[in-house]
Amino acid sequence: MHVPDGFINAPVSVAAGVVAAGAVAVSLRGARRELGGTSHAEGHGGERTAPLAGLVAAFIFAVQMLNFPVAAGTSGHLLGGALAAILVGPYTGVLCISVVLLMQGILFADGGLTALGVNITVMGVVTVVVAYALFRGLVTVLPRKRRSVTVASFAAALISVPAAACVFTAIYAIGGTTDVAVGKVLTAMVGVHVLIGVGEAVITMLTVGAVVAVRPDLVYGARGLAAPLKLRVGGELVDAPAARPVPAAARSPRVVWATGLVTALVLAGFVSFYASASPDGLEKVAADKGIDKNVEEHAAKDSPLADYGVKDIADARISGGLAGVIGVGVTVVAGTGIFWSVRRRHTTDAAPTHVPESV
Template sequence: MHVPDGFINAPVSAVAGVVAAGAVAVSLKGARRELDEKTAPLAGLVAAFIFAVQMLNFPVAAGTSGHLLGGALAAILVGPYTGILCVSVVLLMQGILFADGGLTALGVNILDMGIVTTVVAYALFRGLVGLLPRTRRSMTAAAFVAALVSVPAAACAFTLMYWIGGTTDIPIGKVFTAMVGVHVLIGIGEAAITALTVGAVIAVRPDLVHGARGLTAPLKLRIDGELVDAPARESAAPAPAPAARSNRGLWATGLVTALVLAGFVSYYASADPDGLEKVATDQGIDKKTEEHASKDSPLADYGVKDISDARISGGLAGVIGVGATLVVGSGAFYVVTRRRRTKDEPAGGNTRTGEKV
């Protein structure tokens, strides 16, 4: 659903850019509460994983494909504020390096694919897990429903922006029907990917899933016929070491998965236009599409310039994209956690004793 330059006029694109910039600024502040040294590396990995999976277009109807948007997945795994930042980093990398999504439309894309999907999905997810039993299965089901709804919600948001600032004169009812219809189908794929990923992470490290925090019911013991909470088990001093190793293992597994998806599996992705491209062509929305400012990038259209072999060119571009997204995302989240630590330290005091120095 990457909106190119020329679909939405300059005033609406500018307003969307201001709203998106404000949301990113708020998210930077909110992410300080969501991230710590344990979860910050996971956030960078989530951004890289979303980039990789977005390369895997899957068929949804005759001549139409779809791909992951990622807002629901990011929000559930690392939190809504950090989720907005994750998707924003992905969109920035795609726009600058791969000429995917217009640069003047970057604010439109962040607002549509990053903010709307994240907010809608996380609000629905939290509402559902508050009603359902506190189990891995119920949280996975809630992730499925939240992701499913988030995609047509983004389609509605695009339709609204097009209604206000579209550059072609197309009946808005036709645009709405076409956009929502195809993106409901795409939402099913989004929901499946999100549920599978969230369920897999919850199975091995539920403590690292932001949406699962505080949802695990306490262990019960039956004593004299009554159920009582089991006493908390005291942890030994060396306990943090296994957790650290487990974090590294999960991070490494996720990175290898992202590299394989982007570097190898992406070659087999559907070549059909995605939902927005198909609707734009069928309805005439694309009549005033402008050339991308990064069309001459060596990685434009997800291929490495001057490499003729499509498999090698696309795979190498995918690996470069995963690496670039991981570096930029991890760097941003490292800065966020550093600012949190600096803010938490006593002003002018020793961090060990709190005494003035």
């Protein structure tokens, strides 16, 4: 659903940019708590969340390269807002998607630069807010089990995609550069993005479920959901003895981080070659309804990595795979650097001030 330049007029694009900038600013403040370990989530530390956040951004970048068919001549790809929010928190999730969109726009000419505010608002803010609100509501009423986290993640991701399609249509209704009936655009956008939402839900559920299965403590949305184990002794329920300490090597998130990074590299560097070549939902609707008549050439069209290929490498498999690997690498480095910086800022702000003892 990457909106190119020319779909939305300049005033509305600027307004969306202001909204996106405000959302990012608010998210930076909120992410300090999520990454620093002083959020409402029982105080789990940022030493776990910060490295995972950079990986989540890189993983979303990789999976977004894997377009999957949803209808005749139409494909879809992960938006990632629900996945990011559930894994690392809603504020950090907005930042994850923003990093991905920025890398895609600057390096790969994917998503217009003047439309960056629109894309962050639609793909980042809306998906995260809708998905996380629904997710929290569901895990509150569902049984306090790990399975409830995966079920809630499926539903949240499913709804977040058509919600983003509705918001794009609203933005188009205000600032669209073509004269196409808004009702037609809304019907087409919601229809195809409900199907894409199913794919988004499956990917989100499987990914969240995989992490919850091995390290539930790393999943932001799963924190505090495990009810204490009870044993019946003499007809009364008592707390079970504390579990034996887990060896440090098993507790380290490095294994999960390394596994996730390798998976992202394989997806972007190899599996992406087999992705659907059909236009995604927005591209298909734009072509069918004529809202792409005023589309503009991307400012980064001459980038060495434009269109997810390395310039001057003729072999499509090698070119696309190498571009994907570079993209994952750049995103994980940029994302991790940003999130560590945010966490360090929180640590500095939270550090107690030394008061000299009185003589």
